[in-house]
Amino acid sequence: MAVIQVEHLVKDxxxxxxxxxxxxxxxxxxxxxxxVIHAVRDLNFEIEKGxxxxxxxxxxxxxxxxxxxxxxxxxPTSGQVLINGKNSQKNRKEVVxxxxxxxxxxxxxxxxxxxxxxxxxxxxxxxxxxxxxxENLEIMNDILGINEIINTPxxxxxxxxxxxGDLVAAMLHSPSVLFLDEPTIGLDVDGKYAIRKFIKExxxxxxxxxxxxxxxxxxxxxxxxRLIIINHGVLIEDGPLNELIxxxxxxxxxxxxxxxxxxxxxxxxxxxxxxxxxxxxRFMKKDITAAQLxxxxxxxxxxxxxxxxEATIDDIIRIxxxxx
Amino acid sequence: MNxxxxxxxxxxxxxxxxxxxxxxxxxxxxxxxxxxxxxxxAFFWKALYAGQETVQGVNVEDMLVYTVMSSLMSVVFxxxxxxxxxxxxxxxxxxxxxxxxxxxFSIYFFEDLGNMTALxxxxxxxxxxxxxxxxxxxxxxxxxxxxxxxxSLIMAFFINWFLAACFSMWxxxxxxxxxxxxxxxxxxxxxxxxIIPMWFFPDWLSNILNLLPxxxxxxxxxxxxxxxxxxxxxxxxLGIQFIWTVVLFGVFQFLQSRVTKKxxxxxG
Amino acid sequence: MFKTIKHYGRVTLENLKMSIxxxxxxxxxxxxxxxxxxxxxxxxxxxxxxxxxxxxxxxGWGYGQLAFLxxxxxxxxxxxxxxxxxxxxxxxxxxxGEFDRYLxxxxxxxxxxxxxGFNLIGITDLIPGICVFVYGCxxxxxxxxxxxxxxxxxxxxxxxxIRGAIYLIIGTTSFFTxxxxxxxxxxxxxxxxxxxxxxxxxxxxxxxxxxxxxxxGWVSFYPISELVGVANGxxxxxxxxxVTLGVGVLTFLVAALFFxxxxxxxxxxxx
Numbered sequence: 051m052a053v054i055q056v057e058h059l060v061k062d063x064x065x066x067x068x069x070x071x072x073x074x075x076x077x078x079x080x081x082x083x084x085x086v087i088h089a090v091r092d093l094n095f096e097i098e099k100g101x102x103x104x105x106x107x108x109x110x111x112x113x114x115x116x117x118x119x120x121x122x123x124x125x126p127t128s129g130q131v132l133i134n135g136k137n138s139q140k141n142r143k144e145v146v147x148x149x150x151x152x153x154x155x156x157x158x159x160x161x162x163x164x165x166x167x168x169x170x171x172x173x174x175x176x177x178x179x180x181x182x183x184x185e186n187l188e189i190m191n192d193i194l195g196i197n198e199i200i201n202t203p204x205x206x207x208x209x210x211x212x213x214x215g216d217l218v219a220a221m222l223h224s225p226s227v228l229f230l231d232e233p234t235i236g237l238d239v240d241g242k243y244a245i246r247k248f249i250k251e252x253x254x255x256x257x258x259x260x261x262x263x264x265x266x267x268x269x270x271x272x273x274x275x276r277l278i279i280i281n282h283g284v285l286i287e288d289g290p291l292n293e294l295i296x297x298x299x300x301x302x303x304x305x306x307x308x309x310x311x312x313x314x315x316x317x318x319x320x321x322x323x324x325x326x327x328x329x330x331x332r333f334m335k336k337d338i339t340a341a342q343l344x345x346x347x348x349x350x351x352x353x354x355x356x357x358x359x360e361a362t363i364d365d366i367i368r369i370x371x372x373x374x
Numbered sequence: 375m376n377x378x379x380x381x382x383x384x385x386x387x388x389x390x391x392x393x394x395x396x397x398x399x400x401x402x403x404x405x406x407x408x409x410x411x412x413x414x415x416a417f418f419w420k421a422l423y424a425g426q427e428t429v430q431g432v433n434v435e436d437m438l439v440y441t442v443m444s445s446l447m448s449v450v451f452x453x454x455x456x457x458x459x460x461x462x463x464x465x466x467x468x469x470x471x472x473x474x475x476x477x478x479f480s481i482y483f484f485e486d487l488g489n490m491t492a493l494x495x496x497x498x499x500x501x502x503x504x505x506x507x508x509x510x511x512x513x514x515x516x517x518x519x520x521x522x523x524x525x526s527l528i529m530a531f532f533i534n535w536f537l538a539a540c541f542s543m544w545x546x547x548x549x550x551x552x553x554x555x556x557x558x559x560x561x562x563x564x565x566x567x568x569i570i571p572m573w574f575f576p577d578w579l580s581n582i583l584n585l586l587p588x589x590x591x592x593x594x595x596x597x598x599x600x601x602x603x604x605x606x607x608x609x610x611x612l613g614i615q616f617i618w619t620v621v622l623f624g625v626f627q628f629l630q631s632r633v634t635k636k637x638x639x640x641x642g
Numbered sequence: 643m644f645k646t647i648k649h650y651g652r653v654t655l656e657n658l659k660m661s662i663x664x665x666x667x668x669x670x671x672x673x674x675x676x677x678x679x680x681x682x683x684x685x686x687x688x689x690x691x692x693x694x695x696x697x698x699x700x701x702g703w704g705y706g707q708l709a710f711l712x713x714x715x716x717x718x719x720x721x722x723x724x725x726x727x728x729x730x731x732x733x734x735x736x737x738x739g740e741f742d743r744y745l746x747x748x749x750x751x752x753x754x755x756x757x758x759g760f761n762l763i764g765i766t767d768l769i770p771g772i773c774v775f776v777y778g779c780x781x782x783x784x785x786x787x788x789x790x791x792x793x794x795x796x797x798x799x800x801x802x803x804i805r806g807a808i809y810l811i812i813g814t815t816s817f818f819t820x821x822x823x824x825x826x827x828x829x830x831x832x833x834x835x836x837x838x839x840x841x842x843x844x845x846x847x848x849x850x851x852x853x854x855x856x857x858x859g860w861v862s863f864y865p866i867s868e869l870v871g872v873a874n875g876x877x878x879x880x881x882x883x884x885v886t887l888g889v890g891v892l893t894f895l896v897a898a899l900f901f902x903x904x905x906x907x908x909x910x911x912x913x
Contacts, residue, residue, distance in 0.1 A: 158743050170656065424701075
C-alpha cells in the first residue's frame, strides 16, 4: 500500500479585493468584494514507502499549499490525503505522530534556549521512550555531529547549524514520512552537503519516505529518483528524472571540429549548423549513441575535436514549467 | 522647508491616511471600543451624581460634556512615533533612515498627522454623533470659551506629541520599551484628567500635577470648554501650557540632535 | 485516559520549565513590567478612591468594598494573563502561520496554543491585585473561614476561565477576518470598565447583556457582591460564586468549540 495517497485534492482561497487610492480605501470600508484563487486543482498521485520525491514548481505554483495539505496543516477544499491509510484531517494526532516536518525558513526550535532543551520538549510531546531517544540522538550525531552544538543557545547557531538542529528535531520520534520544505535554502556548500548526506542516510538506514520541495537542482540531482512538477495548481509531470529528460529532451548535440571546411552528413543525425570547420549534429538518443556517431563520422573524415551537449536539468525544468 | 521637501512630507501624510483607511475591521473595532470607554465613564459619573447636585462646583451635565469631549480628544491624540522608532531601531535601519535627506522625526510627525486626519473622519465623527445622541450634546459654554479651547487644544496636541517624541528617544538606550510605553500611557490616562478631573484629587496632589505637563493635555482644554474657570483665572494656566509646549519642544530638539549624533557615530 | 493526563502533565511541566528559563534570559524585561504593571493598577485604584471619597459611595458600594472588588478583579486578570494571554495575539499566530507547528504535533492544538509558553510576566499583575485586595479585606473587616477561602478559589477559577474564554472568542475571529488586530488593549479596557466597578451603575439593559450574553458580570460583580453582602441588581443569582465556576467552564467550552471551527479556516502563511 502507498504511504501517501493524494486523491482529487483541491484548495481554493478567497481573498478580499482591495481598491486603489483614496477612493478605493473609502470604498473598502463599505463593500466587501471577494476573489477566489484556485491554488490547487484536482491533484492525484501516490508515493510508495522508501521513495525520495522532489516536489517542484515555480513560485506560487501551489506546491507549498499541497505539502501543507499533505502534512495536515491546511484543510483541503475538497478531496483528501491519506497517510498510511489515514486521513490527515480526521486523524490528525495519529497521522502527525508518524510525520516529521522541516520548513527551511521557519524553525521549530526555541530561539532563546540551548538546542538540547528543544529536543527534551519534543521527547515529551512525542512520548519517545528514553532509550529510543538516546539511540536516535546517537545516530544523528554520527551523521550531523549534533553533539557539538547541543548545548549552544539556538539564537547563536549559524543557519547551517540551525538547519541541522531542525532536521534532528523532526526525526527524533522516528517518523516514517519526512516532509522538507526548501531544506537547503540559503546554506553554503558544506551545509548543503551535510543535509543531503543526512537525507540519503536516513532513507537508506531507516527506510524513511522523504518528500521535499526545493528550487535547488543539486538537491534533485543528488537525492531524488522521482520528480513531481506542479504549476498553476496542476500536476504537469510525474516520474523519474531520467525518464523526464528522455521525454522532454530526447536528443543530444554533437559538435565536431574538422581540419578544414569540408563536412559530411549522417543518416541518423541532423546537421543543423555548419560554418568554417565546425559542424553541429543533433541526434536522437534512441537511434544512435554518441560513440557510434563519432566513429562513423571519423571513418569518412578526420576529426580534430568533439564536444557533446546535453540538455541540463535546468533546461528540462524550465521547459516543463512553460509547458501548459 | 523648501518646496520639494514640503511635498515629500505631504506625501508621507497622504500615504498614512490611506493606510489608516485600509483596515475596515480595525476602524469598526476601534469605534466600538472607544464608545464602550465613553459610555462606561458616562455611567460612572451618573451613578456618582445620583442624588447630588453639584460637586466641586460642577454638575452632572457639565461632567457628561467633559466625558464626551475627553473621548473625542483621546480618539485623535494617538501617537505612532514610539512604535515607529522602536521598529526602526529593532530592524537596524535607523542609521540609513537618518541619512535620508528628510528628517526622520518630521516624517513621523507627518505620519501621525495623517493618522489623526483619518481618525477624525472615520472615528471622531461617528463617536461625536453617538455621544451627542446618547450622552450629552457637547456645547461649549460660549464662543469665547470655544476659541480659547481651540488654542489650548492645539498646544495640547503638541505637548502630547513632543512627550511621545521625547519618550521615543529612550528606545536608543532601554532594551524593551513595551513596559515603558505602558507606564507612559497610564500616567497620561490617569494624571491628565482625561478620565477623572484633578478637582477630585486631594489638594496636595493636584497642586503637584498642575506643575507637570500631563494636565495640559486633557484637563485644561476641557476645563475651558465646560467653563470651569473665569477667563482671568485661565490666562496663567494657558501661560503654563505655553511654557510646557516650548520646553518640551526644546527638550525634543536637544534629544534629537544627541541621538542623531550618537547613531551617526555608532552606526545604530 | 490516565495515560493522556500523564502525557499532558509531563509536557506542561516541561513547558513551564522552558518558560522559566526563557524569562530568566531577559531579566530587564521582567523588571520593566515589574515597574509598569503595579504602577498602572495602583494609580488606577487611587484615582477611583479619590472620587469615591468625594462622593461617598457609588451604586451603594463603599470605599472598602470597592477595594475588595478591584483587588479580586486584578487578581483574576493577572491569572488570565499568565495562562491565557496568547488569546490576545491570535491574529499574529494566524497571519504568521504560527499554528503550523501546533498542527504538526500529536497534541491538542488549543492546549498547545495556550500552554506552550506561560506568561510569567503576568505575575507582575498579581502584586498590585493582592495589595489592593488585602487593603479591601482590612477596610471591610472581612471574616475568613474555610468556606470563604474555597469560595474565593472557586470564584477566581471561574473568573479566569471566563476571561480566557472571551480572549479566545475574540482572538478566533482572526481566522475569519485574516487580519492582525491587537485586541489586547480593547479587551482590557472592556474588562476594566466592567469588572472593577459595580455593574449596577449601568442601565438594566447593559446589566442583562453582561449577565447572559457576554458573561462578564460573573467575573467579579455577582460573586463578590454576594461575598461582601452588597445589593447586586435584578439579574443576580443565588449562590453566584458557584454559578461563576459553572459559567466559566461553560463559556470556555463554547469558546473552544468556536476555536475548533475557526481552525478549519486556517490558511497558514505564504503560498
